[in-house]
Amino acid sequence: MALHVQIREVGGPEKLELVDLPVGEPGPGQVRIRHHAVGLNFIDVYYRTGLYKGNLPITLGGEGAGVIEAVGDGVTHLRVGDRAAYATQAQGSYCELRVLDARTVCKLPDAIAFDTAAAMMLKGLTVQYLLRKTQPVGGLQAGDTILWHAAAGGVGLIACQWAKAMGLRLIATAGTDDKCRLALANGAAEAINYRTEDFAARVKDLTGGAGVRAVYDSVGKDTWAGSLASLGVFGLMASFGNASGPVPPFAPAELGAKGLYVTRGTLFTHLRTRESVQAMADDLFQMVGSGQVQIHIDQRFALKDAAEAHRALEARHTTGSTIFTL
Incomplete structure (x- = not known):
């Protein structure tokens, strides 16, 4: 069992609920990751309000960082115990533990902290595809x-x-x-x-x-x-x-x-293959590792305070990146 923040119906921040849900074993091509930090993005608001459609009930979030706990068949780029981070179109990162497709999960360089990674994967890869490819x-x-x-x-x-x-x-x-x-x-x-x-x-x-x-x-x-x-x-x-x-x-x-x-454009169009994901992530890791790009985490919330975080984001009261710490 693991804590999740999900919605049962679309609407305002008050629709976000903290629930305890079972987490299974990864299937072929999947991994299970225990989050140390999770990112907040405006796309999460789109799913919460119904602008983007998801199958309800749904756990929100598409960005996180943590440690790989289990690896499914066919996954060769990650092993149990690896530090890892990801951005994915598949919602579900507002939780302690999740199973997801390994395609968009990347091994995290030791020099990059979990908090930084959770704050930068979706946002940094977005900048990468815009400035490098668009x-x-x-x-x-x-x-x-x-x-x-x-x-x-x-x-x-x-x-x-x-x-x-x-x-x-x-x-x-x-x-x-x-x-x-x-x-x-x-x-x-x-x-x-x-x-x-x-x-x-x-x-x-x-x-x-x-x-x-x-x-x-x-x-x-x-x-x-x-x-x-x-x-x-x-x-x-x-x-x-x-x-x-x-x-x-x-x-x-x-x-x-x-x-x-x-x-x-959308980021996820560029994340269709493992090779593309890794090449884009390597570019991002290099920019951050070299110090040319520094990640500003200006707001931190506990997972249970997800509604408060959404209110701050929608009211334009945030700057830089916002993360949930676990």
Whole structure:
């Protein structure tokens, strides 16, 4: 038996329940991991509210770190006793102990702590696929300017540092002056408080009217129009979240004047094979291990306080990464 946080029906944070559930043995291709820490992500809210569909009752969470307790047939890259971490589309990490597909579970370097790993796997791999793989025509070169929304969050602070390491000029947006200062301290070249400024107009000023090469937008509905207006000719609009609500339908002809490209990527599309998962994780481990990217854990909660953590996240009261400690 192990403690889990699950929902029996969709709704607000009050729907999160702490329950004791049995945990079985891993089957072929699976492992059982005992968590030391678990990450909190906005996608967890999407499942809780029903924006993303799951089979109820469901244990939330897709990111964690701990020690491998058992290994199923066919798993060769992990052994009992290994320190490990993962990001997965399969919900279920809000617990002490879980069985999951070994494909997305990676052996964790000794130099990276469990707390750090739980705070960085889903967020860091998201930045990896966006900055390394989701690029405008011709790719991104040192000196190029990009725009990143919600830059003081867990994904955003990693992106600020990673972009700086790539030589990119990242313009950050955030909802408070303090969050803007945090983005700047982590490598953003410029920061815009979107609550007090028209960020599209400011981007135009900062780029001499040229616009940015790419926009990385996890906010969705509220920033969509301004994001398109911020792009330069042949720019890329990379939508990867819906924190303010889904992007409304739009006419493709709106993209024509500047020849814009739009993509709606997901991390899990890139995590389809063991080889891809490991290559992406190795890149992330190298960036963190080298010190070029530091993981900021600004909030810690006990698993039993998951509802409180969700309230803080939805109210935009968090910065950096948030974890549950076990």
